[in-house]
Amino acid sequence: MNTSITLKQRPVGTPTLADFEMKEQEGNLTISDGELLLKSIYISVDPYLRGRMSAAKSYIPPFEVGKPISSGIVAEVLDSKNKKFNKGDFVAGSLEWKTQQVSNGVGLQKVDKDKAPLSAYLGIIGMTGLTAFLGLHEIGKPKKGETMVVSGAAGAVGTVVGQIGKILGLTVIGIAGSDEKVAMLKSELGFDHGINYKTTKDMKAAIQEAAPNGVDIYYDNVGGPISDAVLFNINKFARMIICGAISVYNKTEIPTGISVQPFLVKNSALMQGFIVSNYADKFPDAMKHLSTWLTEGKLTYKETIVEGFENTPQAFLDMMAGKNKGKMIVKA
Ligand SMILES: NC(=O)c1ccc[n+]([C@@H]2O[C@H](COP(=O)([O-])OP(=O)(O)OC[C@H]3O[C@@H](n4cnc5c(N)ncnc54)[C@H](OP(=O)(O)O)[C@@H]3O)[C@@H](O)[C@H]2O)c1
Known part of the structure; x- marks a missing residue:
């Protein structure tokens, strides 16, 4: 059968x-x-x-x-x-x-x-790992000492993005949907801070508190109000990787939100959509990094x-x- x-x-x-x-x-x-x-x-x-x-x-x-x-x-x-x-x-x-x-x-x-x-x-040595690595490198262009926020942080892509951020010397703040997930990000995956978006009333303030020096890189897996709150905290020349927008995938009407343009203009910031398959020529190099970090125990x-x-x-x-x-x- x-x-x-x-x-x-x-x-x-x-x-x-x-x-x-x-x-x-x-x-x-x-x-x-x-x-x-x-x-x-x-x-x-x-x-x-x-x-x-x-x-x-x-x-x-x-x-x-x-x-x-x-x-x-x-x-x-x-x-x-x-x-x-x-x-x-x-x-x-x-x-x-x-x-x-x-x-x-x-x-x-x-x-x-x-x-x-x-x-x-x-996962980690498939599409998920490649998405995390290439989105962060190709659009995020991370530099040691910068601050990164990751939404959907406890999911497949988010857990890998945050760990790569730590390997590269970033301060990493993860946003996820339960206290248990936030605890996992910090205690098991090395994230510096975690925010439970379901219990946090003022996301804009919570991000500001976790990132007092502002946000240089935003790895966006969810879109919607969480991403709006991040925009209020971006630094000059911030890079925003628009990897996914799961918060709006089930919407039956075109979602509305704040206008992003003033935030981008004022901060000379970049917001760019990302689709992993556009970077197929870079898969072998990305896979080499992911496999090495896994073998070395730097990535889990x-x-x-x-x-x-x-x-x-x-x-x-x-x-x-x-x-x-x-x-x-x-x-x-
Ligand atoms: N562009 C590309 O090439 C590419 C490739 C792979 C994945 N993606 C995108 O990356 C994102 C993550 O994918 P994934 O495979 O790693 O999935 P995942 O994060 O493992 O699973 C989805 C997660 O989304 C969160 N979520 C659901 N509804 C939400 C909402 N309204 N607001 C905020 N968070 C919500 C849930 O976690 P919580 O408990 O935290 O809510 C859920 O665990 C998705 O948007 C996906 O489309 C893009």
């Missing part, structure tokens, strides 16, 4: 389980020349999938209603008629939410379970692993609602 998870309907507002459908298919899958038979092992659930569930134009095409959802997946090669891959290999790439599937191998990379746990290829990673392929939609909903610490991954 092969199971797949499809998009049943496009979510309006906050997605629910009713937006997904599980489909069973009996019989064995067969492969032709050049193809592989894959078994899903780990499935990544990510905020950008919410954008693909809507029909709106973006940097990546929308999912089709009735068709399987896809995301980063680590899979085992059960059978191969493709010269590049052998039975027993593990691969990572963008694959469909299916327990088993046939692939032509395009876009798949072999991963080595002896070098790192397989789940890490979806957090994962929230949910058991069971059938729980993938719920894991996605839980990640969007902040129930994860670090990278949210499903073990199929």
Whole structure:
């Protein structure tokens, strides 16, 4: 039996389980020349999938209603008629939410379970790590002694950005959605300060208190009012990496907020959107740094692993609602 998870309907507002459908298919899958038979092992659930569930134009095409959802997946090669891959290999790439599937191998990379746990290829040494490293370096241009604020700090990207900031000699302030997450940032990941945005009444004042010398770099994963509050605290020549805007992904109307232009003009500041795939030529160098820091013990990673392929939609909903610490991954 092969199971797949499809998009049943496009979510309006906050997605629910009713937006997904599980489909069973009996019989064995067969492969032709050049193809592989894959078994899903780990499935990544990510905020950008919410954008693909809507029909709106973006940097990546929308999912089709009735068709399987896809995301980063680590899979085992059960059978191969493709010269590049052998039975027993593990691969990572963008694959469909299916327990088993046939692939032509395009876009798949072999991963080595002896070098790192397989789940890490979806996080710290996968898209998450690259996003953290390249967003910070390419747009943030960090200099030792500067102050950085990270929103979505306890999530997959945020936990890595903050640690890299500490490696590079920055003062790092993390913003996250619970006291437990804030405690983790400080005690386990080396952040200098943490702010719980859910219990803090005046975010502008709280950021000012944590960053008395102002903010030089803002790594923005969330957008909305949290980011508005950061703007009041930026320094001259501040750099703001707009990596994500999860606080508005479920909004049904165009979100409104303060005008950013006066803040940018007054501070000669930079605000730039970031999409990791635009920096593919820099992946090998970024990966070298991440792997070295991991081996040296300078970098660590957090994962929230949910058991069971059938729980993938719920894991996605839980990640969007902040129930994860670090990278949210499903073990199929
Ligand atoms: N541009 C790129 O190439 C790229 C690549 C990867 C990811 N991203 C973006 O980076 C961001 C983080 O992605 P991720 O994979 O690391 O996810 P994540 O941070 O592991 O998970 C999402 C987190 O967002 C927080 N959140 C949810 N609603 C929020 C709200 N209204 N206000 C503030 N925080 C909220 C939750 O934490 P709390 O408990 O703290 O609320 C939740 O844990 C997302 O915006 C994503 O789209 C961009």
